[in-house]
Amino acid sequence: MVVQSLMTEHGMSQRRACAASGIARSTLRYRPVPRDDSGVITFIQTYMALNPRHGFGLLYDSARHQGKPWGKTVLWRVYCELKLNRKRAANPC
Structure with a gap:
């Protein structure tokens, strides 16, 4: 993932890495909820x-x-x- 590589290789914070890549920070923690239909x-x-x-x-x-x-x-x-x-x-x- 782009954000993870920015954080580890360049020592950026999560907030700056997400801002640099143009994605929301909440997408890193998103877990889909399985539906029981x-x-x-x-x-x-x-x-x-x-x-x-x-x-x-x-x-x-x-x-x-x-x-x-x-x-x-x-x-x-x-x-x-x-x-x-x-x-x-x-x-x-």
């Missing part, structure tokens, strides 16, 4: 198995009505990861 996935899959013709709007309304703790953004992200936002073939019946 298992509850969201099971909820979406069971809801869509019972209501295959419902879209995201009704799924979100159902989650709100049941008092689930996930927001719209989390539901939409997992909904898209499951590829449920794609157009489905029309039923010829």
